[in-house]
Amino acid sequence: xxxxxxxALLALPAVVLGIVFFAWPMVSIIATGLSADPGRIASILxxxxxxxxxxxxxxxxxxxxxxxxxxxxPAAYAFSRFRFPGRALARVLVTIPFVLPTVVVAIAFLAxxxxxxxxxxxxxxTVWAILAAHVFFNLAVVIRTVGSLWSHLDPRLEEAAASxxxxxxxxxxxxxxxxxxxxxxxxxxxxxxFSFTSFGIVLLLGAPHLTTIEVEIYRSAALVFDLPAAAVxxxxxxxxxTTGLIIYARHQERxxxxxxxxxxxxxxxxxxxxxxxLVAAAVGMxxxxxxxxxxxxxxxxxxxxxxxxxGSLRAIEAVDPSVVNVASAIGNSLQFGVIACTLTLMVALxxxxxxxxxxxxMGRWLDTLLMLPIGSSAVTLGFGFVVALxxxxxxxAWWGLVPIAHTLVAMPFVIRSTVPVIRSIGPRxxxxxAVLGATPGRVWRTIDLPMLTPAAAGAAALAFVISLGxxxxxxxVARPGGKTMTLAIFSLFGRPGPTNLSAAFALSLLxxxxxxxxxxxxxxxxxxxxxxx
Amino acid sequence: xxxxxxxxxIFLVAAACAEDSGPATVRLLTxxxxxxxDELLTQFTNETGIEVEIIRxxxxxxxxxxxxxxxxxxxxxxxxxVDTTLLSRTxxxxxxxxxRSEIGRDFVDQYGTAGGLxxxxxxxxVCLNYDTIRLPNPPASLEDLTAERFRGxxxxxxxxxxxxxxxxxxATIDRFGETTPYNWRDYWADLRANDVEIVADWGTAxxxxxxxxxxxxxxxxVSYASSPPAEVLFSDPPIDRATTAVIEDGCFRQVExxxxxRGSRNQDSARRLIDFMLSIPFQExxxxxxxxxxxxxxxxxxxxxxxxxxxxxxxASIDPDTIEQNRERWLTEWIDTVLR
Numbered sequence: 001x002x003x004x005x006x007x008a009l010l011a012l013p014a015v016v017l018g019i020v021f022f023a024w025p026m027v028s029i030i031a032t033g034l035s036a037d038p039g040r041i042a043s044i045l046x047x048x049x050x051x052x053x054x055x056x057x058x059x060x061x062x063x064x065x066x067x068x069x070x071x072x073x074p075a076a077y078a079f080s081r082f083r084f085p086g087r088a089l090a091r092v093l094v095t096i097p098f099v100l101p102t103v104v105v106a107i108a109f110l111a112x113x114x115x116x117x118x119x120x121x122x123x124x125x126t127v128w129a130i131l132a133a134h135v136f137f138n139l140a141v142v143i144r145t146v147g148s149l150w151s152h153l154d155p156r157l158e159e160a161a162a163s164x165x166x167x168x169x170x171x172x173x174x175x176x177x178x179x180x181x182x183x184x185x186x187x188x189x190x191x192x193x194f195s196f197t198s199f200g201i202v203l204l205l206g207a208p209h210l211t212t213i214e215v216e217i218y219r220s221a222a223l224v225f226d227l228p229a230a231a232v233x234x235x236x237x238x239x240x241x242t243t244g245l246i247i248y249a250r251h252q253e254r255x256x257x258x259x260x261x262x263x264x265x266x267x268x269x270x271x272x273x274x275x276x277x278l279v280a281a282a283v284g285m286x287x288x289x290x291x292x293x294x295x296x297x298x299x300x301x302x303x304x305x306x307x308x309x310x311g312s313l314r315a316i317e318a319v320d321p322s323v324v325n326v327a328s329a330i331g332n333s334l335q336f337g338v339i340a341c342t343l344t345l346m347v348a349l350x351x352x353x354x355x356x357x358x359x360x361x362m363g364r365w366l367d368t369l370l371m372l373p374i375g376s377s378a379v380t381l382g383f384g385f386v387v388a389l390x391x392x393x394x395x396x397a398w399w400g401l402v403p404i405a406h407t408l409v410a411m412p413f414v415i416r417s418t419v420p421v422i423r424s425i426g427p428r429x430x431x432x433x434a435v436l437g438a439t440p441g442r443v444w445r446t447i448d449l450p451m452l453t454p455a456a457a458g459a460a461a462l463a464f465v466i467s468l469g470x471x472x473x474x475x476x477v478a479r480p481g482g483k484t485m486t487l488a489i490f491s492l493f494g495r496p497g498p499t500n501l502s503a504a505f506a507l508s509l510l511x512x513x514x515x516x517x518x519x520x521x522x523x524x525x526x527x528x529x530x531x532x533x
Numbered sequence: 534x535x536x537x538x539x540x541x542x543i544f545l546v547a548a549a550c551a552e553d554s555g556p557a558t559v560r561l562l563t564x565x566x567x568x569x570x571d572e573l574l575t576q577f578t579n580e581t582g583i584e585v586e587i588i589r590x591x592x593x594x595x596x597x598x599x600x601x602x603x604x605x606x607x608x609x610x611x612x613x614x615v616d617t618t619l620l621s622r623t624x625x626x627x628x629x630x631x632x633r634s635e636i637g638r639d640f641v642d643q644y645g646t647a648g649g650l651x652x653x654x655x656x657x658x659v660c661l662n663y664d665t666i667r668l669p670n671p672p673a674s675l676e677d678l679t680a681e682r683f684r685g686x687x688x689x690x691x692x693x694x695x696x697x698x699x700x701x702x703x704a705t706i707d708r709f710g711e712t713t714p715y716n717w718r719d720y721w722a723d724l725r726a727n728d729v730e731i732v733a734d735w736g737t738a739x740x741x742x743x744x745x746x747x748x749x750x751x752x753x754x755v756s757y758a759s760s761p762p763a764e765v766l767f768s769d770p771p772i773d774r775a776t777t778a779v780i781e782d783g784c785f786r787q788v789e790x791x792x793x794x795r796g797s798r799n800q801d802s803a804r805r806l807i808d809f810m811l812s813i814p815f816q817e818x819x820x821x822x823x824x825x826x827x828x829x830x831x832x833x834x835x836x837x838x839x840x841x842x843x844x845x846x847x848x849a850s851i852d853p854d855t856i857e858q859n860r861e862r863w864l865t866e867w868i869d870t871v872l873r
Binding site: 032103106107110111114115117124203204206207208209218219221222223224225226227318320321322323324325379382383386387390394396397475476477478479480481483487490491493494495496497498499500501 | 560562565566568569570571586587588589590591592594595596597598599601602603606608609622691693694696699730731732733734735736737739740741742746748749750751756757759760763764766767768818821822824860861864871872
């Protein structure tokens with residue numbers, strides 16, 4: 001057996017999972033929709049509202065991506081190149097929004113910039129509210145992805161350019177930016193995917209005038225049950241996302257620059273003089289964007305039920321378990337989190353090994369294809385499960401669909417954070433071990449695994465947190481048994497009565513705290529080597 | 534390798550056992566807002582030897598459409614949560630096996646059964662609620678909402694996304710008609726001129742825009758007739774009377790139905806589950822768990838519902854077939870009138 005062949009087989013679990021639980025259901029439901037009434041496809045495509053929806057979806061996603069990059073890149077610079085007091089805490093705070101349920105975020109944003117909002121401007125129903133929420137959600141993606149590469153760049157390159165007389169801006173444009181390009185493209189692609197398929201945010205903050213393809217799919221599927229229209233829109237979305245990913249993969253192929261990376265500790269320094277102000281501004285902006293809406297949620301928890309205090313946390317106990325069983329929701333979330341996290345590691349790590357060992361197009365294409373699920377319509381996939389998973393074994397109401405859906409969403413992140421580490425393990429170490437008579441399995445166990453463990457631990461924590469905060473896919477899968485925490489929050493927001501509202505906010509706070517703790521842990525165990533996200 | 538084989542064998546045996554032995558299970562497909570006290574389910578299992586597995590699949594529209602996609606080869610045995618606006622669609626899709634429960638013999642027909650295919654379980658009225666503190670003199674009728682003194686006071690969830698929003702639209706269509714000189718489109722044009730606010734869903738309307746329960750400034754909201762008692766029932770510290778009340782005019786009644794899914798392999802257990810849902814203990818639990826009213830007239834209402842809730846005497850209702858045939862056109866016309 002040659003090493004190359006065995007390595008390709010390692011990607012099999014990820015590919016099988018993707019085909020059975022993503023590609024096959026998606027193809028089935030789109031085919032069902034299109035064949036239901038083929039005559040209507042052209043009329044749906046030609047409708048003015050379809051065109052304007054597609055156009056709006058596209059431009060708001062591009063605008064969200066650009067804005068997130070504009071705020072995120074300076075922050076990534078500050079976080080990766082400087083040591084300053086409270087850096088770890090700040091990193092945790094900017095990561096929390098990424099896992100918050102959209103319902104909670106929408107309520108927080110409406111309290112801030114909705115009618116009668118704290119900030120005094122009513123932006124509800126405008127594109128500004130949507131863009132602000134998208135930046136809030138996705139900042140962590142940019143800061144962590146770009147920041148981790150930045151912290152390992154060799155500063156001597158920049159210093160050399162500066163000593164040859166280049167101005168700071170020229171150094172950035174000609175040296176730093178090209179070196180960072182792969183990570184900026186990766187972060188931008190993920191932000192674009194999330195914004196392009198944004199559902200809850202657009203539904204709650206864009207109503208009644210602004211809709212994206214995903215919201216229109218929901219509208220067609222949930223209320224009107226116009227399956228052909230939903231299928232056409234889902235197809236447009238898949239084509240859009242795939243095109244985006246192909247452009248991204250091509251770009252990655254061309255822009256890959258071999259470079260010498262350094263440990264992060266060597267490159268970070270204390271800011272001096274004017275740098276202090278720059279760092280404060282670069283960190284302060286994303287921090288404000290992340291913290292203010294979270295503060296609104298915390299404030300609602302503290303002031304619920306009249307006075308100020310933690311009394312409203314009792315609301316969690318006060319919720320009638322026959323209405324929403326909060327305890328079981330917490331239990332379910334933790335259980336699904338553990339399963340999704342284990343499954344993600346089992347499936348994504350071998351795939352990451354394959355992607356890391358193939359620097360050519362094959363690795364990149366695999367990497368790109370595994371990103372598709374995060375850019376696809378959750379409603380459509382939920383319906384796809386119903387159509388496709390009835391035979392040979394009826395899996396349509398299998399509890400495992402929820403953690404599997406979470407795994408599909410978490411996989412790209414885990415792959416992104418482990419591939420660079422695997423690549424950084426010098427081949428000479430492996431060769432030396434092999435020369436000394438170690439079998440390939442033993443080489444992997446004694447060389448690769450120990451070096452990979454910190455990154456894998458970080459990836460596991462990330463998968464756990466993603467599973468904890470996942471909402472869209474969970475909502476549209478037929479689930480036996482209980483709800484997860486995000487669904488319980490959603491359910492509580494759908495019921496009248498002050499304790500239900502208090503409990504919804506209290507549960508959100510719990511989610512924020514758990515997420516914060518996990519992210520903080522992730523910070524502590526961060527690999528000293530290279531690690532995206 | 535041996536260990537893996539052993540594990541696999543254990544797993545397969547365990548899986549086989551799970552299939553065959555143990556009590557019979559009946560699977561109930563429903564929406565995310567379905568709620569039932571655990572004791573009642575345990576009681577049902579003790580009495581019948583049947584375990585109930587609840588499968589939730591999102592909001593009512595999504596669940597119904599999931600069921601339709603699997604018509605004849607169902608995921609579950611019983612479907613609960615089909616409401617008036619969705620009933621015709623499930624009948625057209627041939628989703629149900631006929632069943633008439635003996636328990637409901639005397640009272641189900643007044644709510645409709647689609648020729649014995651479905652069983653009504655509960656009903657609820659979508660009604661305007663108002664803030665009794667901000668608005669001591671509430672509008673008395675739908676017509677009042679277009680008056681200058683109620684300008685900028687009403688918030689409505691988007692009928693193209695939200696079920697209560699759709700119910701309110703249907704109430705106005707029932708009241709003002711389609712071809713009358715002043716039809717429902719004229720009415721909505723006047724509401725628009727009077728600065729009606731449209732938001733995405735009920736939660737946003739009630740918890741963000743409504744002045745009594747949210748942070749907003751709108752004292753009139755589309756909600757449910759059972760919302761004021763919920764304000765009392767779930768208040769902390771306890772209060773006696775809600776600071777919200779129901780406007781009796783312009784309510785729309787939604788009945789929620791259950792049915793035995795065609796193709797179910799546990800027809801008998803499925804029927805017994807429907808009997809259970811019509812029985813007094815379950816019927817008496819629906820007001821406090823789901824904020825709806827029991828169809829069984831022998832079921833007693835909780836105290837707080839008697840004092841604070843209102844069962845409108847003459848709510849609007851539109852025949853499910855008429856809704857199914859016109860829904861898409863009505864929603865398109867509504868968008869043209871109110872949003873464009």
